[in-house]
Amino acid sequence: MLLAHPAVLRELVARYESLCTASQELALAPDLKRRLDDVTYTLCVTTGTRHLDQALAAARARLAAASAATTTSTPSCSPAVTAAATVNGT
Numbered sequence: 418m419l420l421a422h423p424a425v426l427r428e429l430v431a432r433y434e435s436l437c438t439a440s441q442e443l444a445l446a447p448d449l450k451r452r453l454d455d456v457t458y459t460l461c462v463t464t465g466t467r468h469l470d471q472a473l474a475a476a477r478a479r480l481a482a483a484s485a486a487t488t489t490s491t492p493s494c495s496p497a498v499t500a501a502a503t504v505n506g507t
Contacts, residue, residue, distance in 0.1 A: 429463065
């Protein structure tokens with residue numbers, strides 16, 4: 418199964434949350450409803466789910482996993498220490 422890039426998921430979740438906030442503040446205009454429906458559909462497709470709550474949970478889980486993978490894959494030494502070791506030949 419193909420997985421959406423975390424940046425895509427992050428943008429979709431942010432867009433959904435923004436549209437939800439806008440829909441609560443204003444009367445639900447047809448254009449706003451269409452955009453909310455579009456982002457909901459896209460979230461479901463990109464996460465392989467059929468319902469919005471499942472899509473949001475899957476997207477947030479994938480983002481958390483990607484964040485954890487990024488955190489664990491960073492070198493334990495700071496770039497300055499690594500650079501100094503390279504220059505000194507150690």
